[in-house]
Amino acid sequence: MLLNAFHMNCVSHIQHGLWVRDDTRQLEYTQLEPWVELAQILEKGCFDALFLADVIGLYDTYRGGPETSILEGMQVPVNDPALLIPAMAHVTEHLGFAFTSSVLQTHPFTFARQISTLDHLTRGRVAWNVVTSYLSNAAASLGLGGLPSHDERYERADEYLDVTYKLWEGSWEDDAVLRDTQRRMYADPAKVHPIHHAGKHYEVVGPHLCEPSPQRTPLLFQAGSSTRGRQFAAKHAECVFIVTSRSSLSGSASIIQDIRTQAVRQGRRPEDVRFFQGLTPVVGGTEAEAKAKEAAFIEQANMEGSLAHMSGSIGVDLGTINLDQPLATFDFQSVRGSVKGLIESSPDKSATFRDLIRSRMLRQFLTGTPEQIADELQAWFEAGVDGFNLVYTVTPGTFVDFIDGVVPVLQARGLVQRAYAPGPLRQKLFGEARLPKRHPAAAYRRG
Known part of the structure; x- marks a missing residue:
């Protein structure tokens, strides 16, 4: 069973209004110390990754403007999630770091360098949550003249990934970097290649500006649940974030089966895609204590x-x-x-x-004793969900309670790791540091 903490570099992420409580550090989001503390807590609890959400734009639909969002700190102000990662990686050894970035916000040539830099600095522990954006304010602020249609955004995302794959996988050969101090040759120019991409949305000559990082292509997350989003996930994603009703395990099973079936048609294997359900745990020493905490929230x-x-x-x-x-x-x-x-x-x-x-x-909350919560997570797991993105009510308290109470129960049942596997993040989850040959990115490799 895989465990991610779900967070955002802002005041209020999912459970809105709780930033006013005395037992949360949400008001300190602009400082490094709370993030460093959180990373250390999660690694102590054997979590696989910290998943950082993001939006590039305002929620300004409600009452015709952004005033409510601004007043309530509802995902605004929001800082760049990627800039937190090096500090957290420096104080941890194994914890992975997934961050969200839209294909609309950064040119793929620039973004590829950002990812490679992070993959180097984390020793291969970075993941990218690929999103296509859905806020009109984002498109207006980026000068796009309006939000492209849903399918057009996914079309752009397909090409965006083609560009980054070419840069990460095909630009530098495996043995291009020599570091030969005697011959004064850092890298062999004959083994560093431009990509000459010319598409509908992007023209990129290359080559990639970074030497190969531990994973080359980061671990790939995706969260689209539409028909087009599922097609995209089946082709590209390694980890898919889903949110379905706790009352319907069959709903999760249906989504999982659909995407895995499409992945097989793409030449991939069912086990190439892992699925994470979103839940908010509320842990109490007794059921009554847990329900009282939930009621207060x-x-x-x-x-x-x-x-x-x-x-x-x-x-x-x-x-x-x-x-x-x-x-x-x-x-x-x-x-x-x-x-x-x-x-x-x-x-x-x-x-x-x-x-x-x-x-x-209320349906977002998973409330009970450690044993009761472990029972429900096990039911999800046995229904085909591979892991969970756990949403906080208060931070880091939600994660501390889960780690102190629920993780030992899951470990005793053999459902959660007691120690980390070696290697980069993809290797910890899938057994190999680089994408398998059956993934479309591998088509751009040389040799």
Whole structure:
């Protein structure tokens, strides 16, 4: 069972409003010390990686502007996640670091150098979460004249990855670097090649500016769940982040089977793709203690921040909806399809829309004693999920509670590692440091 901590270089990531509590370090996100502490805690707990989310833009759909997001610190202000990694890597030996970067925000030639630098500095412990962006504000701020269509963004992502694969895998041969002090030859020019990429979105001559790093291509994460997103994952991804209902293990199994089947059609193997379910653990010494903690979190959570987040995610201004209106009285002809889907998901139509949002928040929590939480994680694992992206309520407390309480139970069951395997991050997870020959990136290798 693989374990990632899910975090973001901002004040409020997923569980909004809890930054006001005294037992969280969210207000210190601009300082290095809390991040260094977190990395050391996670490595002590044998976590596989710290997964850093990111957005390049504002959530400004709710009530027609960004004011709520700014007021609540809801993923704004947000700092660059990649710049945290070297400091955390310096105080750890094995913990992996995944960070999110959109294909819209950085030219692939520049990004390839950034990744190679991080892979060198971490000794091969870096992963990239590939995203295509969905916030209109991001496109406006990047001068794109509007957000490209969903499928066009994935088309751009396919070419973006082709460029980076060529740079990482094909530009420098394995034996290009000599470091020969006697002959004063650092590298053999005959074994460093331009890539001459000319495509619809990018023209890159190359060569790559960095010598080969331990993994060359970073471990690849992806989180798209649409039809096109699943196609992209089947072709490129090694790790896929999913969020499905705890009440429906079959929903996870269906997504996993679909992507793995498509991966096989691409010439890959089912085991080439690992799946991570998102959950928020709330651990208590007793069930009553855990439920009391959960109730306190829900009471202190900020509804406005959650609505601003959801509005940006689905592209619908939920600020126009009467939160205290019973679901049964909604006119389905006047609400957008995504909102209609939210309402239809509730079995209790006498509940209000506010109740519905609160229940969705509650469904994200996995609450109980260490043994109860371990039981649920084991059920997910046996249903085909490979691991978990664990979302915090308070940081680092959520992870400390999980490591002190749940990890020993999972280790006793033989479900979680007690020590790290050697080598770079991909080798720890898949047994080899570089992408296998059946991955499309391998087509650009020389020799």
